[in-house]
Amino acid sequence: MKDTIKQWLNEGIVDLFIGYKKVMEHPLPHCFTKANIEEVDDLIIGPSRYALEKIATHISALKPDIKIGMLARDCNQRALSVLYIWNQLNPENVRTLNVNCCPSNLSKHGDCSYLEPETPGVNKQLVGMDNTVDPRDIEGFDQPQRLSRWMYEFQKCIKCYGCRNICPVCFCQECSLEHPELVGTGALPPEVPIFHLVRAVHMAGRCIDCGLCEDACPVDIPLRLLYRKVNEIVRNVFDYETGSCDNQPPFSILGDKATLEPKPLMRA
Amino acid sequence: MTIKRITFLQELLAFMGLEGRLHLEWISSAEAQKFVRVITDFTEKIRALGPNPLPDYAMAARAFGSDFPSAITIGDADERYN
Numbered sequence: 001m002k003d004t005i006k007q008w009l010n011e012g013i014v015d016l017f018i019g020y021k022k023v024m025e026h027p028l029p030h031c032f033t034k035a036n037i038e039e040v041d042d043l044i045i046g047p048s049r050y051a052l053e054k055i056a057t058h059i060s061a062l063k064p065d066i067k068i069g070m071l072a073r074d075c076n077q078r079a080l081s082v083l084y085i086w087n088q089l090n091p092e093n094v095r096t097l098n099v100n101c102c103p104s105n106l107s108k109h110g111d112c113s114y115l116e117p118e119t120p121g122v123n124k125q126l127v128g129m130d131n132t133v134d135p136r137d138i139e140g141f142d143q144p145q146r147l148s149r150w151m152y153e154f155q156k157c158i159k160c161y162g163c164r165n166i167c168p169v170c171f172c173q174e175c176s177l178e179h180p181e182l183v184g185t186g187a188l189p190p191e192v193p194i195f196h197l198v199r200a201v202h203m204a205g206r207c208i209d210c211g212l213c214e215d216a217c218p219v220d221i222p223l224r225l226l227y228r229k230v231n232e233i234v235r236n237v238f239d240y241e242t243g244s245c246d247n248q249p250p251f252s253i254l255g256d257k258a259t260l261e262p263k264p265l266m267r268a
Numbered sequence: 269m270t271i272k273r274i275t276f277l278q279e280l281l282a283f284m285g286l287e288g289r290l291h292l293e294w295i296s297s298a299e300a301q302k303f304v305r306v307i308t309d310f311t312e313k314i315r316a317l318g319p320n321p322l323p324d325y326a327m328a329a330r331a332f333g334s335d336f337p338s339a340i341t342i343g344d345a346d347e348r349y350n
Binding site: 141145147149151193204229237 | 276277279283321326
């Protein structure tokens with residue numbers, strides 16, 4: 001793999017390659033270039049992961065023509081496909097090298113920081129939301145329990161914006177979560193549940209279920225679970241599979257004019 | 269677009285535990301009777317559901333600092349909203 005990267009850099013197939021390098025024993029995202037090609041020997045591949053495509057988006061926003069290579073897991077690939085759809089990256093300028101990801105029939109061994117999520121403690125299981133369950137299990141709770149459990153989780157929020165900052169598909173210049181008229185800025189704790197629901201709505205048709213938000217959350221709010229439900233709705237109601245469809249999600253108007261048929265899709 | 273978003277939001281709110289509090293209807297300015305019927309029905313529905321539970325959480329949070337209020341445990345919530 002290192003030889004391939006060196007070859008790509010030397011032959012100019014890519015101008016830079018984004019991977020991981022160990023710095024002070026910490027695996028950190030690193031940009032490998034032709035000028036420092038010997039660094040490629042330090043490339044590491046392991047369970048640590050980061051939204052590399054987010055770095056690629058930032059770089060290509062500054063230099064649109066630069067050719068970028070990057071390591072990609074399945075979640076990176078899904079995020080890339082969303083970023084292509086939203087014109088944040090040009091697929092012609094991105095080359096990926098696939099790395100081992102979740103365990104499957106082909107590869108028994110998996111490399112992902114999410115493979116072993118922590119088992120929640122007793123109190124969290126009692127009054128909060130287990131991060132590891134399926135959205136369907138939540139629907140098993142009755143209505144006041146669902147509200148109470150979600151509110152327990154949301155009220156822990158310290159509004160660090162970690163979920164948004166790590167998110168590979170959060171690319172808006174202006175973020176609703178910082179809009180003073182939508183979400184009160186500067187105030188702590190944030191307004192719940194609005195803060196989290198605003199983000200959840202924006203994840204509809206975008207979230208690729210990488211789980212980095214939950215990895216990043218310092219207070220362990222089951223965000224992945226919430227966004228998984230959000231995209232389950234998008235799939236069930238609109239038949240749109242986020243991350244593997246090549247058209248924009250159902251909430252976007254395509255083309256120069258609105259072409260929405262005036263028909264109700266489904267009456268709730 | 270509206271119906272897409274509202275349908276989505278209804279499902280999301282239901283998942284959160286706030287079902288039945290959002291309703292969408294197309295009513296023309298010529299449909300006064302329909303307007304009356306829809307508003308009356310929805311008002312009745314909301315009255316049956318009881319007051320919005322969210323301000324309780326906000327008030328409790330203010331009173332107890334940022335800690336999750338012990339006043340609202342699941343048992344209490346059950347009694348209050350059932």
